[in-house]
Amino acid sequence: MDGRTLLDFLALAEKMKCHTRHSWTSSGRKESVAEHTYRMMVFAWLVKDEFPEYDMDRVMKLCLFHDLGEAVTGDIPAFEKTASDEDREERTLVMIAEKLPEPYREELKEIFREVVEKRTKESKLTQALDKLEAVIQHNEAPIETWLPLEYDLQFTYGSEQVKGIPYMQMLKEMVNRDTRDKIAGEKARIEAEMRDKKFGYNIVLIGFMGTGKSTVSEYLSTMYNMETVEMDQVIAEREGMSISEIFSAHGEEYFRNLETSLLAELQSRKDLIISCGGGAALRECNVAEMKKNGKVVLLTARPETVYDRVKESSDRPNLHGRKTVEGIAQLMEQRRAKYEAAADVVVQTDGKTVPQICKELVNKIKEMEEE
Numbered sequence: 001m002d003g004r005t006l007l008d009f010l011a012l013a014e015k016m017k018c019h020t021r022h023s024w025t026s027s028g029r030k031e032s033v034a035e036h037t038y039r040m041m042v043f044a045w046l047v048k049d050e051f052p053e054y055d056m057d058r059v060m061k062l063c064l065f066h067d068l069g070e071a072v073t074g075d076i077p078a079f080e081k082t083a084s085d086e087d088r089e090e091r092t093l094v095m096i097a098e099k100l101p102e103p104y105r106e107e108l109k110e111i112f113r114e115v116v117e118k119r120t121k122e123s124k125l126t127q128a129l130d131k132l133e134a135v136i137q138h139n140e141a142p143i144e145t146w147l148p149l150e151y152d153l154q155f156t157y158g159s160e161q162v163k164g165i166p167y168m169q170m171l172k173e174m175v176n177r178d179t180r181d182k183i184a185g186e187k188a189r190i191e192a193e194m195r196d197k198k199f200g201y202n203i204v205l206i207g208f209m210g211t212g213k214s215t216v217s218e219y220l221s222t223m224y225n226m227e228t229v230e231m232d233q234v235i236a237e238r239e240g241m242s243i244s245e246i247f248s249a250h251g252e253e254y255f256r257n258l259e260t261s262l263l264a265e266l267q268s269r270k271d272l273i274i275s276c277g278g279g280a281a282l283r284e285c286n287v288a289e290m291k292k293n294g295k296v297v298l299l300t301a302r303p304e305t306v307y308d309r310v311k312e313s314s315d316r317p318n319l320h321g322r323k324t325v326e327g328i329a330q331l332m333e334q335r336r337a338k339y340e341a342a343a344d345v346v347v348q349t350d351g352k353t354v355p356q357i358c359k360e361l362v363n364k365i366k367e368m369e370e371e
């Protein structure tokens with residue numbers, strides 16, 4: 001092969017080391033796509049005696065190249081992947097193979113075709129190895145790196161692909177037991193931490209739209225066994241319409257008055273996590289209600305992060321007409337002083353996972369109590 005062509009292809013393969021996946025290593029850093037591929041191959045080699053009727057050299061080759069498209073596209077987590085991402089990946093594979101001379105080109109195209117079509121028993125085994133390696137990696141990673149949805153996904157991920165392959169099915173069940181133990185361990189740790197302590201007051205989450213108030217409150221409620229009140233949702237349910245419909249039918253002032261009365265009503269209760277609407281902390285009288293029986297936690301995020309998180313949703317009327325990074329930055333700046341004045345504790349959320357945010361939040365509240 002011409003030396004330059006070879007070096008260019010190696011440069012493309014190097015990108016497999018640069019692109020990270022949505023998984024963390026046991027040492028707590030994100031793993032690269034190449035690292036996932038490497039361990040799938042070790043996995044394939046280890047199981048070869050279990051599959052005497054399979055062409056295991058072929059399986060090794062399918063593993064070796066199954067993610068090569070990601071050298072160009074990067075990794076897209078399974079729970080975010082769309083049909084158009086898959087189309088793009090397939091087109092990318094053809095483009096990659098075209099970079100090589102014959103007979104390598106045709107061989108690589110054949111490998112890609114087999115991986116994509118998933119018809120042969122070797123490609124089905126490759127798929128099962130792929131999914132199971134990812135689930136094992138999650139079990140090895142610190143549990144703080146898991147997204148809330150991964151607590152369920154761990155059990156279902158790969159279960160389709162191992163069907164009909166008894167040895168892989170047996171391994172999947174074993175790995176599921178490890179997952180169960182890991183989750184139980186984390187729950188026990190948190191329960192022990194919380195055993196002699198309920199907060200004894202409400203935790204009130206405030207902050208700009210999309211800073212993660214609802215997401216954080218959902219996670220806190222499952223991990224700490226606390227009840228949540230999602231203010232927007234309670235108001236929407238009581239009014240029998242969405243927040244956008246309330247704004248257009250009655251105006252923002254009407255909605256804000258409902259927020260004020262709901263906050264006042266909640267003061268008779270404790271040990272709640274109250275996830276406020278993004279504008280609830282803007283009225284001073286609301287903040288006074290929050291503080292009667294609660295600690296106010298401000299979640300923050302950069303405008304770029306907020307934009308990324310809210311760009312697909314349409315039920316935030318105060319973002320209509322300003323759903324751009326600049327529009328968000330402007331409104332955030334107008335509100336910043338009020339949010340900061342209301343906060344007992346501030347947690348910055350950019351680039352952090354939900355469990356990391358929750359851990360920091362609880363630690364900061366504890367530190368505040370000790371002061």
Ligand SMILES: Nc1ncnc2c1ncn2[C@@H]1O[C@H](COP(=O)(O)OP(=O)(O)OP(=O)(O)O)[C@@H](O)[C@H]1O
Pocket residue numbers: 207208209210211212213214215216232275276277278309310316349352353354357
């Ligand atoms: N730490 C995070 N990392 C990644 N995505 C996140 C994080 N926190 C929240 N998200 C995502 O951002 C989006 C907005 O989050 P969420 O609805 O919790 O924000 P909010 O503060 O409650 O907004 P609002 O004020 O409009 O109610 C959701 O899709 C959620 O999954």
Ligand SMILES: O=C(O)C1=C[C@@H](O)[C@@H](O)[C@H](O)C1
Pocket residue numbers: 208209232243276277278279280315316317318
């Ligand atoms: O920040 C805001 O002004 C709002 C945020 C949402 O949570 C809703 O409470 C409503 O859309 C207003």
Ligand SMILES: [Mg+2]
Pocket residue numbers: 213214215232275276277
């Ligand atoms: Mg919310």
